[in-house]
Amino acid sequence: MGNSVQILAKLARNAAQIGLTVNSQSQSAVVIENGSNDLTISYVNASIASPQGGIDPNVSPYLGIGIGNPGKLKLKSAINTAGDITDVLDSIIAAKVLALMAAMANNILLENSDAGFAGEIRGHEDLIGMGQ
Numbered sequence: 001m002g003n004s005v006q007i008l009a010k011l012a013r014n015a016a017q018i019g020l021t022v023n024s025q026s027q028s029a030v031v032i033e034n035g036s037n038d039l040t041i042s043y044v045n046a047s048i049a050s051p052q053g054g055i056d057p058n059v060s061p062y063l064g065i066g067i068g069n070p071g072k073l074k075l076k077s078a079i080n081t082a083g084d085i086t087d088v089l090d091s092i093i094a095a096k097v098l099a100l101m102a103a104m105a106n107n108i109l110l111e112n113s114d115a116g117f118a119g120e121i122r123g124h125e126d127l128i129g130m131g132q
Contacts, residue, residue, distance in 0.1 A: 004043035044072040080112040087112035
């Protein structure tokens, strides 16, 4: 599982380096200025109860596909007007934030403020089969 604090800190630094305004940064979220539709990046922990792939967790608790699952990144918008992807990706800033997140190789969850729209973008192809 990835270290969410370091991942979010890196996303905040990368956003600032390309000229985006980071409104706030904590151990659980990064908020990026996007006009009236600020974007919140957070980390969703992987939910893996035991190793996958036929490994008996009582015999070999640290083996099997799934144990190293990096979790997911979530991009949440501040609005919920249309109930579709345009609630989240409504500007070039939002597209830049999505590109920053995609560089992390995690799956990306997209969601508007009331979860009326939710979608998932698959992460790096080498992570397919890692439990989620």
